[in-house]
Amino acid sequence: MTSSDLGSLGDFLRAQRGRLRPDDVGLASYGRRRVPGLRREEVAVLAGMNSDYYARLEQGRERRPSPHILEAVSRALQLDDAARDHLYRLAGTAPDGDYPHPRETVSPALRLLLNGYANTPAFVLNPALDLLTANPLAIALFSPFRQPDNLARMTFLDPAARTFFSRWGRAAEATVAGLRQAAGLAPDYARLRLLVRELLATSEEFHVLWRSHTVYAKTQSDKELVHPEVGPLSLTFHTFDVRGAGGQQLVIYHAEPGSPSAQALTLLGTLAATRQRADSAIE
Numbered sequence: 001m002t003s004s005d006l007g008s009l010g011d012f013l014r015a016q017r018g019r020l021r022p023d024d025v026g027l028a029s030y031g032r033r034r035v036p037g038l039r040r041e042e043v044a045v046l047a048g049m050n051s052d053y054y055a056r057l058e059q060g061r062e063r064r065p066s067p068h069i070l071e072a073v074s075r076a077l078q079l080d081d082a083a084r085d086h087l088y089r090l091a092g093t094a095p096d097g098d099y100p101h102p103r104e105t106v107s108p109a110l111r112l113l114l115n116g117y118a119n120t121p122a123f124v125l126n127p128a129l130d131l132l133t134a135n136p137l138a139i140a141l142f143s144p145f146r147q148p149d150n151l152a153r154m155t156f157l158d159p160a161a162r163t164f165f166s167r168w169g170r171a172a173e174a175t176v177a178g179l180r181q182a183a184g185l186a187p188d189y190a191r192l193r194l195l196v197r198e199l200l201a202t203s204e205e206f207h208v209l210w211r212s213h214t215v216y217a218k219t220q221s222d223k224e225l226v227h228p229e230v231g232p233l234s235l236t237f238h239t240f241d242v243r244g245a246g247g248q249q250l251v252i253y254h255a256e257p258g259s260p261s262a263q264a265l266t267l268l269g270t271l272a273a274t275r276q277r278a279d280s281a282i283e
Helices: 009-018 040-049 052-058 067-076 083-089 106-113 136-139 151-156 168-185 189-201 202-211 260-282
Strands: 122-125 131-134 219-225 229-243 251-254
Touching: 009 040, 009 052, 009 083, 009 219, 040 052, 040 067, 067 083, 067 168, 106 122, 106 131, 122 136, 136 251, 136 260, 151 168, 151 189, 151 202, 168 189, 168 260, 189 202, 229 260
Parallel strands: none
Antiparallel strands: 122 131, 122 251, 219 229, 229 251
16 A cells, blocks of 8 residues: 555545535635535635646645645635644655654553553554553443454444444544544554555445545544443543553543443443453353
8 A cells, every 4th residue: 555545635635625615615606516615726716826836736746835835725725733734744744753653562551550440441542543452341341343453443344333333423434534644643654554455445434434534633522332231321532642652542431420321331340340250260
């Protein structure tokens, strides 16, 4: 897989202007439009630049646009912070060396920390969304999946995902948007390239979302899950960068104290511990 498979500057610009309509940006719409979204000329007007120059950006003929140009395009396309950062990286103007090569092993100290969260699921991901380690409650939470090893593969390739994520479409979009951001941060990361290649070949839904070039990374949001053993779970998650471990993120799910979801997590932990004791007794 080449770098263009993970997305080029032109691909990204076309996708971003395709999501905007003239009335979104205060422009009048004239004539019949062959494709949805803004025309190149309209983006150029909004960005205050020559339309031929903007066309060269999309066609890959302008290799190193200045930060001034990128900022103008970012405003014209109404990019949020994550998408703006991704634009700069695709254009090659982000600082070199500010993102370390992803680390695939989890330190013993971090594993011990995770196990200290007895009442809330906690796990560590790499940029390709591989589950590098998880505490017992997280393992119990993901038990409906056949192979809980990678969140993207679980979301798109395991049938259990359609019932586990009560809002599967939202979960799928967030998963792909996170992978897009990771591709911008670590474009030479072989593990991510392999994963994207696999999902493009096996999931049409992933293919459609990947080609939308949506980019964002949530550090806090809600999760609506349904576990077959304990029922619905309304959780909030927080994501933290692991210092000293390139690309690793610690994710913690928690429920409102005293809520039905908190009681369900406690029950899930009890069921998992009971099974583990029973398995140990048999061995």
